[in-house]
Amino acid sequence: MRAVDIIRKKRDGGRLDAAEIAWMVHGIASGEVPDYQWSALLMAIVLNDMDASETAQLTDAMMRSGSILDLSNLEAPKVDKHSTGGVGDKTSLILAPIAAAAGLCVPMVSGRGLGHTGGTLDKLESIPGFRVDLDLSEARSVLERLGLVMIGQTAELAPADRFLYALRDATATVESIPLIAASILSKKLAEGIDALVLDVKTGDGAFLPQLEDSRQLARAMCNIGASLGKAVSALISSMEQPLGNAVGNSLEVAECLEVLRGRGPSDLIELSLELTAEMLVLGKQARSREEGLAISQRSIDDGCALERFRRLIEAQGGDPRVVDEPDRLPTAEHAVEIRARRSGIVSRVAARAIGHATMLIGAGRSRVDSRIDPAAGVVLLRKVGDEVEENEPLCRILYNRSTHLAEARELIANAFSIADQVPSPSPLIVERLGSNEERT
Ligand code: URA
Secondary structure, eight states: OOHHHHHHHHHTTOOOOHHHHHHHHHHHHHSSSOHHHHHHHHHHHHHHOOOHHHHHHHHHHHHTTSOOOOOTTOOSOBEEEEEOOOSSOOHHHHHHHHHHHTTOBEEEEEOOOBTTBOOHHHHHHTSTTOOOOOOHHHHHHHHHHHSEEEEEOOTTSOHHHHHHHHHHHHTTOOOOHHHHHHHHHHHHHTTOOSEEEEEEEESTTSSSOSHHHHHHHHHHHHHHHHHTTOEEEEEEEEOSSOSSSEESHHHHHHHHHHHHTTOSOHHHHHHHHHHHHHHHHHTTSOSSHHHHHHHHHHHHHTSHHHHHHHHHHHHTTOOGGGGTOGGGSOOOSEEEEEEOSSSEEEEEEOHHHHHHHHHHTTSSOSSTTOOOOTTOEEEESOOTTOEEOTTOEEEEEEESOOTTHHHHHHHHHHHEEEESSOOOOOOSEEEEEETTEEOO
16 A cells, blocks of 8 residues: 555545555554655545544544553443543543442543643642552552542553644644544543543533534544444533633642532532433443432442542542542642622633633643643632622632733633623533434
């Protein structure tokens, strides 16, 4: 085969077959296909798209470019969740222990925050001592004991994605539904899972803000699951305002502990339980969404989920005392409040601006090598639909670094809109999709 023929075929609107796709992906590791030819193919894919079967074949080839975890010795159904990323999106830390306590095996490989979005690994690392860099044999041992493990991407899992993502970043070819879908699913399916629940965000703070784009991405990933024999379903959820009240790493861990104790913000509880229920249904531990919700709620009420999280922290080198004493999490030295300019009802809390502002005060990264401040963040005191009087606080900014504080304050102040009327309620879960079918 010759790369130039494959590029030409896609350039001219043709359909690549499984052998051509596998050969190109294999060529990354073997060196047979240089960067410039892959770059040309990526641009041809952006311009001419891939159909469902090409996308599935690309995912399969990328997944097979490295190791695929063999978890067949573990009896429990292996199910994970992936979110396309948002602001205050901390459901992984809640649902993984609930799902494990309810009988699933959750081998969760997560990412770091970049730009305005947060990342699970950064949140976990705000727990003193917590290690996300376990090697695969350490991870397997934690998984065997606890039914869950939470680690970062390793060099062994889907290495083709790392190479392709770097090229896409440098060649303006990130924005393609088949490339995004294959990138996400190749990494997730390399975890050796049977089923996957996707939380595809839509709205202001989402990676893809337009609902139609989120829908297409969700549909593409469900179709890949169907083609590769994995149960994949998706919830499309709103990222118009931050999820929960806390945005920033240790603040978010503390909020997750609240939820695992049966308290906490209602939107965060709702989405976490809905995602867990879907995981339980796909993993055949619940016959229906309602039963899944009841099981999830029970493992919060009886303390099993919180206990599982405590054991996870201990198993991964963290200080388990944070569970009962959240004051042991890093705290910021300074705080400042943003106050309402007028009385009324909060009609908007723009997620992207809040995410961007928290990044500026050190809670996130503007570049992959930026250093995070685990304690920095924002706590929302009012959310959409809440009443506020003039000069009452809307949120509190917690910070150690003041270099970009003025800019962050302005962004946050402008992120809030206050109106005279209650805004029409918009649903948190916008749509549900299963493999090849829409379910709303
Ligand atoms: N997240 C990924 O893992 N890959 C993409 O291409 C986009 C978002």
